[in-house]
Amino acid sequence: MGPFAISRRKKSEKNRFIFKNVLNFSLLVLFLTLECGAKCHWGFWAHKRINRLAVFRLPVEMQVFYKKYTDYLSENAVNPDKRRYAVVGEAERHFIDLDVYGDSAFAVLPKYWQAAVQKIGEDSLRKHGIVPWHVQIAASQLTAAFREKNTSRILRISVDLGHYIADAHVPLHTTRNYNGQLTGQDGIHGFWESRLPELFAEDYDMWLGPAVYRKDIARDIWKVVEDSHAAMDSVLLFEQQLTEIFKADKKYSFELRNNVLTRMHSREFSEKYHHMLAGQVEKRMRASVQMVGDIWYTSWVNAGQPDLATLINSGVDETEPNTEAAEPQSWLQRLLNVRAESDN
Ligand SMILES: [Zn+2]
Numbered sequence: 001m002g003p004f005a006i007s008r009r010k011k012s013e014k015n016r017f018i019f020k021n022v023l024n025f026s027l028l029v030l031f032l033t034l035e036c037g038a039k040c041h042w043g044f045w046a047h048k049r050i051n052r053l054a055v056f057r058l059p060v061e062m063q064v065f066y067k068k069y070t071d072y073l074s075e076n077a078v079n080p081d082k083r084r085y086a087v088v089g090e091a092e093r094h095f096i097d098l099d100v101y102g103d104s105a106f107a108v109l110p111k112y113w114q115a116a117v118q119k120i121g122e123d124s125l126r127k128h129g130i131v132p133w134h135v136q137i138a139a140s141q142l143t144a145a146f147r148e149k150n151t152s153r154i155l156r157i158s159v160d161l162g163h164y165i166a167d168a169h170v171p172l173h174t175t176r177n178y179n180g181q182l183t184g185q186d187g188i189h190g191f192w193e194s195r196l197p198e199l200f201a202e203d204y205d206m207w208l209g210p211a212v213y214r215k216d217i218a219r220d221i222w223k224v225v226e227d228s229h230a231a232m233d234s235v236l237l238f239e240q241q242l243t244e245i246f247k248a249d250k251k252y253s254f255e256l257r258n259n260v261l262t263r264m265h266s267r268e269f270s271e272k273y274h275h276m277l278a279g280q281v282e283k284r285m286r287a288s289v290q291m292v293g294d295i296w297y298t299s300w301v302n303a304g305q306p307d308l309a310t311l312i313n314s315g316v317d318e319t320e321p322n323t324e325a326a327e328p329q330s331w332l333q334r335l336l337n338v339r340a341e342s343d344n
Pocket of ligand 1: 080081094163167
């Protein structure tokens with residue numbers, strides 16, 4: 001074989017190598033896009049709506065600032081979900097597997113983070129989700145941001161806090177059977193929190209009164225996860241009952257989503273299930289909006305009600321480091337470590 005042939009072979013190997021890597025990368029991007037595009041929790045639509053509606057519950061002194069940034073608060077409401085693959089310590093902020101702690105989870109688990117770390121250990125807590133503690137932490141971070149009058153931090157933490165509070169209201173965010181995978185009901189997570197609100201939430205009554213001060217955030221957020229957990233049985237049971245009486249070929253239909261033909265729960269199945277739940281999704285969504293507005297308001301009151309009118313024109317500094325988020329992780333770590341919990 002002459003030198004020309006060798007160099008040709010080398011060139012074709014090099015091309016093959018590049019092609020293989022480009023293909024791998026494209027598949028990875030496609031995988032992540034489909035994972036998040038087709039099934040993200042409290043669906044993207046609902047998270048955006050919850051943050052937007054919460055603004056309207058605020059007192060005038062806060063609305064003067066928050067109304068200017070309503071689009072920001074709504075558009076970025078899904079940031080914490082997007083970060084789940086990029087940031088160590090993000091994924092566990094969205095859920096708590098209460099069933100891991102047995103029937104007396106609420107008696108076993110301390111209300112406050114430090115006491116919980118001492119009793120259970122931080123690694124174990126993080127493994128099974130920390131949403132009720134993280135909401136408390138984020139609320140005090142918001143109070144600190146108000147005291148500093150730091151516009152970027154106020155907005156960023158308000159966005160994230162709205163997201164975590166909303167997630168705590170979702171029944172399937174309180175169980176290790178988060179996607180029905182232990183009961184042969186795979187896909188129920190996205191069905192409840194994405195498909196149903198997208199189909200029916202336009203008709204929900206979201207008219208809520210003004211925000212109220214919460215004097216015990218810890219108690220209230222624990223009550224939220226307790227209520228979510230209590231609702232979990234019917235979420236699973238009704239789907240099971242309906243599946244038994246429904247013709248198999250009528251349970252699902254195919255719809256175009258982001259130009260991808262995707263298998264979804266059919267409209268007929270969704271309507272029947274939604275009816276059986278008797279307003280459950282609406283109640284959890286209303287309670288989310290209520291608490292998001294209340295905790296934003298409470299954090300502001302706890303900071304001494306600073307004058308937000310002076311911050312209206314300061315804008316968001318996107319270059320400022322996000323100190324509330326943990327360190328970025330490599331793409332390999334992301335794929336290996338992040339539990340699929342909230343992708344559904
Ligand atoms: Zn989430």
